Amino acid sequence: MTDRSSPILEMKGITKRFPGVLANDNVDFDVYPGEVHTLLGENGAGKSTLVKILYGLYPADEGEVLIDGEVVSLDSPTDAIEHGVGMIHQHFMLVPTLTVAENVSLGLKSSRGALTDLKAVSERILELSNEYGLDLDPSAVVWQLSVGERQRVEIIKALYRDARLLILDEPTAVLTPQEVDQLFVTLRKLTDDGRGLIFISHKLHEVLALSTRITVLRRGAVTGQIPVEGATRESLANMMVGRAVKLTPDKLPAEPGEIALKVQDLIVMGDRGVIAVDGLNLSVRRGEILGIAGVSGNGQRELAETIAGLRQSESGTIEVAGIDVTGARPRKIRDAGLAYVPEERMREGAIGDFTVWENLLLIDYSSPEYLRSGFFKFGAIKEHSQDLVDTFDIRTPSLETSCGSLSGGNIQKVIMARELSSSPTVLVASQPTRGVDIGAAEYIHRRLIDTRNELTDAEFIHAKLIEHRNACTAILMISEDLDEIFGLSDRVAVIYEGKIMGIVDPETATREEVGLMMAGITTTNA
Amino acid sequence: MGEVFTAAVLVAVVASAIRLAVPLLLASLGETFGQRSGVLNLGVDGIMLLGAFAGYYAVLKTGNVWLGLLAGAIVGLFLGLASSFIAVTLKAEQGISGIGVYLFGLGMSDLLFQKLVGTPIPINTFPKVDIPILSDIPYLGPMFFQHSTVVYLAFAAIPVSTFIINRTTFGMNIRAVGEYPEAADTLGVSVAGTRWAAETIGGTLAGIAGGVLAISLGIFQQNLTNGAGFIAIALVYFGAFTPLGIMWGALLFGAINALVLELKTLEIIPRDLSNLAAMAPAIITILALAVVARRIRAPAALTKPFTRGH
Numbered sequence: 157m158t159d160r161s162s163p164i165l166e167m168k169g170i171t172k173r174f175p176g177v178l179a180n181d182n183v184d185f186d187v188y189p190g191e192v193h194t195l196l197g198e199n200g201a202g203k204s205t206l207v208k209i210l211y212g213l214y215p216a217d218e219g220e221v222l223i224d225g226e227v228v229s230l231d232s233p234t235d236a237i238e239h240g241v242g243m244i245h246q247h248f249m250l251v252p253t254l255t256v257a258e259n260v261s262l263g264l265k266s267s268r269g270a271l272t273d274l275k276a277v278s279e280r281i282l283e284l285s286n287e288y289g290l291d292l293d294p295s296a297v298v299w300q301l302s303v304g305e306r307q308r309v310e311i312i313k314a315l316y317r318d319a320r321l322l323i324l325d326e327p328t329a330v331l332t333p334q335e336v337d338q339l340f341v342t343l344r345k346l347t348d349d350g351r352g353l354i355f356i357s358h359k360l361h362e363v364l365a366l367s368t369r370i371t372v373l374r375r376g377a378v379t380g381q382i383p384v385e386g387a388t389r390e391s392l393a394n395m396m397v398g399r400a401v402k403l404t405p406d407k408l409p410a411e412p413g414e415i416a417l418k419v420q421d422l423i424v425m426g427d428r429g430v431i432a433v434d435g436l437n438l439s440v441r442r443g444e445i446l447g448i449a450g451v452s453g454n455g456q457r458e459l460a461e462t463i464a465g466l467r468q469s470e471s472g473t474i475e476v477a478g479i480d481v482t483g484a485r486p487r488k489i490r491d492a493g494l495a496y497v498p499e500e501r502m503r504e505g506a507i508g509d510f511t512v513w514e515n516l517l518l519i520d521y522s523s524p525e526y527l528r529s530g531f532f533k534f535g536a537i538k539e540h541s542q543d544l545v546d547t548f549d550i551r552t553p554s555l556e557t558s559c560g561s562l563s564g565g566n567i568q569k570v571i572m573a574r575e576l577s578s579s580p581t582v583l584v585a586s587q588p589t590r591g592v593d594i595g596a597a598e599y600i601h602r603r604l605i606d607t608r609n610e611l612t613d614a615e616f617i618h619a620k621l622i623e624h625r626n627a628c629t630a631i632l633m634i635s636e637d638l639d640e641i642f643g644l645s646d647r648v649a650v651i652y653e654g655k656i657m658g659i660v661d662p663e664t665a666t667r668e669e670v671g672l673m674m675a676g677i678t679t680t681n682a
Numbered sequence: 683m684g685e686v687f688t689a690a691v692l693v694a695v696v697a698s699a700i701r702l703a704v705p706l707l708l709a710s711l712g713e714t715f716g717q718r719s720g721v722l723n724l725g726v727d728g729i730m731l732l733g734a735f736a737g738y739y740a741v742l743k744t745g746n747v748w749l750g751l752l753a754g755a756i757v758g759l760f761l762g763l764a765s766s767f768i769a770v771t772l773k774a775e776q777g778i779s780g781i782g783v784y785l786f787g788l789g790m791s792d793l794l795f796q797k798l799v800g801t802p803i804p805i806n807t808f809p810k811v812d813i814p815i816l817s818d819i820p821y822l823g824p825m826f827f828q829h830s831t832v833v834y835l836a837f838a839a840i841p842v843s844t845f846i847i848n849r850t851t852f853g854m855n856i857r858a859v860g861e862y863p864e865a866a867d868t869l870g871v872s873v874a875g876t877r878w879a880a881e882t883i884g885g886t887l888a889g890i891a892g893g894v895l896a897i898s899l900g901i902f903q904q905n906l907t908n909g910a911g912f913i914a915i916a917l918v919y920f921g922a923f924t925p926l927g928i929m930w931g932a933l934l935f936g937a938i939n940a941l942v943l944e945l946k947t948l949e950i951i952p953r954d955l956s957n958l959a960a961m962a963p964a965i966i967t968i969l970a971l972a973v974v975a976r977r978i979r980a981p982a983a984l985t986k987p988f989t990r991g992h
């Protein structure tokens with residue numbers, strides 16, 4: 157399509173400051189036609205900031221951007237689109253109440269003047285979707301689409317505007333493994349056409365599979381730029397974090413105590429009125445991590461929400477620490493000893509408009525420690541929050557920063573800090589590290605394992621003082637990431653169509669075995 | 683009691699329900715444009731009052747009811763621009779700034795009336811236009827086809843508004859910036875421009891609605907609208923932010939109003955309760971709206987100012 161020897165994009169000496177943060181520090185970055193240039197870095201490293209500058213969403217404080225060798229000013233997304241830049245945002249930029257065709261045609265000139273030309277747009281969408289293998293119904297309303305379909309809409313949106321340079325900010329964070337494979341097939345077609353891609357992901361195996369070159373950012377600055385040949389997961393992780401990283405956490409053998417979470421014959425309906433959890437049984441003991449592996453949409457979300465009391469079951473029982481909490485209110489279930497880290501971190505886990513300290517206090521706000529005759533005890537609260545911020549390494553300009561302005565990984569750390577600070581008996585964690593990069597991911601894993609040990613210690617120390625508080629946390633971890641499942645779990649349960657297909661020992665089971673069970677095929681008698 | 687609800691009474695109630703619905707319908711349609719774009723204008727009533735005075739005064743001076751409507755529209759246009767500036771450009775808290783516009787309209791319209799007119803002088807009202815043939819149908823004719831031109835135009839504005847919202851790029855932009863302005867912005871849709879336009883349409887229609895009210899009654903007085911602008915806002919929710927839904931809400935209000943008037947005329951409602959009865963339509967309507975509105979989903983970005991990068 158174009159001459160592949162001269163870069164489409166050059167960004168030179170880009171610097172961007174936010175109050176209290178140097179988000180980009182003299183960054184140089186370029187993209188050649190037909191290549192995938194990956195941006196890698198820990199949470200808050202400045203990846204999104206750099207590409208948002210390129211897309212005209214933030215002005216850079218210093219530096220210049222060249223497209224096809226010419227300096228351009230990118231003051232708005234319109235400028236970026238005109239220069240052939242397309243962006244698939246970390247959070248989908250789709251209007252949920254509009255159709256696919258409407259979303260695609262937004263901001264474009266219509267061939268029918270003041271009237272929309274959705275027919276023509278739909279035809280072009282179908283052409284593009286055939287060409288690139290992006291299956292879509294142009295007349296579908298976006299809120300009804302699955303995450304994978306929404307992403308296809310985003311890609312079509314960029315292709316429709318004939319983007320030559322496509323930015324993908326964590327496009328795989330919310331996809332199932334199959335959807336990721338499908339996406340990569342499409343992306344390779346795009347580079348074959350001579351388009352340049354900027355790819356951002358936290359998943360090192362994806363980065364290695366897709367990239368041509370990799371640039372690593374740490375705290376806003378470039379710490380390395382390497383071709384993909386010769387790069388390994390370990391070398392990339394080390395460049396990101398600035399020290400040797402262990403990708404598989406160490407852990408001591410589990411010493412399971414009594415059953416702390418018991419789910420029996422649970423039946424739950426999904427949002428679309430079909431059975432999502434179908435007579436499911438499981439139990440988690442104190443001091444163990446039960447990992448739930450499975451392809452998303454097999455009832456994981458409904459299971460977690462039902463245990464947390466956010467969704468009603470049709471039948472079956474749930475016991476937390478021996479207390480029947482079936483159908484109880486979330487508050488009561490918490491009092492029984494359950495903590496919950498939800499999958500939808502921004503929608504259910506944290507309140508974006510609230511400050512960091514308010515989010516840290518959300519469940520404890522009425523405890524006498526922080527409340528005296530209706531008034532907050534700010535001294536105690538600040539101390540407690542600062543403690544949590546320090547121990548969980550939450551990167552925030554201050555306690556007063558609104559939670560929504562933190563990066564995804566830091567928001568997750570806020571939620572983890574809050575949930576674990578209540579010393580729960582049972583912790584249900586859904587997708588604890590989805591969209592969180594390895595530096596932060598490593599940290600969150602460590603906490604999960606620490607907690608188990610700390611509470612084992614706590615149990616040991618307090619055993620003689622408080623008898624029914626002498627056991628450690630039971631952790632139910634739901635994840636689609638097999639690395640996470642194998643690295644953390646003491647037992648792995650595979651969920652398929654709302655049922656547990658079987659439970660295996662991660663020490664002896666193979667990934668293939670688990671993969672087959674995830675697809676509904678049992679090899680052993682479960 | 684039996685002979686109260688005769689056919690003649692029924693015809694009169696329906697016809698007057700339709701007439702009374704018109705100012706609300708217009709103001710509410712206007713407010714729909716604004717709200718679909720994400721801007722809540724609580725100042726509708728104030729704009730209606732100033733539009734009403736402008737309409738009244740223009741007719742008083744020229745005798746031409748259409749110039750009166752034009753005057754209402756122009757006043758509404760300017761107040762719509764002012765409201766846009768406050769809500770969109772200054773990003774004011776919309777729950778408060780609209781109250782300022784309302785109080786301004788309430789005070790200003792009365793002040794101008796006292797200074798320029800003083801004692802109420804009746805003005806020309808809209809001539810009735812019978813639709814040929816249709817108006818001769820027994821019962822239905824007098825109910826639906828013996829109204830003034832503005833009544834027909836106001837009802838014609840319903841499908842026109844639906845068409846604009848659903849079928850034009852402008853309407854699509856309105857829906858997009860009201861739901862998810864960030865997404866619209868990343869595609870180069872001007873969030874501020876779209877909201878300015880929608881909010882100004884809203885102001886203009888509110889001004890016209892005020893003009894229609896004053897000219898239909900042939901009179902102006904302090905607080906002529908009696909809170910109609912606030913009911914218009916409630917109607918937007920009741921009508922699920924769609925023009926057709928709003929029409930039903932406006933007709934409901936018109937019907938309750940017409941019925942109460944009729945019962946008063948027939949002295950079924952005792953004279954000493956008539957002040958209370960005068961408030962009944964507003965109260966009943968608001969209660970009905972509040973119950974229905976609970977189930978309705980508002981545009982996600984309603985009342986939220988937009989700043990790129992937040």
Ligand SMILES: Nc1ncnc2c1ncn2[C@@H]1O[C@H](COP(=O)(O)OP(=O)(O)OP(=O)(O)O)[C@@H](O)[C@H]1O
Nearest residue numbers: 174177179198199200201202203204205563564565
């Ligand atoms: N609008 C903003 N206002 C203030 N600070 C911001 C803003 N956007 C980003 N930051 C800060 O700038 C830094 C870089 O953020 P950025 O979103 O670019 O990181 P990232 O590398 O994309 O992280 P993640 O992997 O979590 O998405 C962070 O410290 C973040 O808190």
Ligand SMILES: [Mg+2]
Nearest residue numbers: 203204246563
């Ligand atoms: Mg980011």
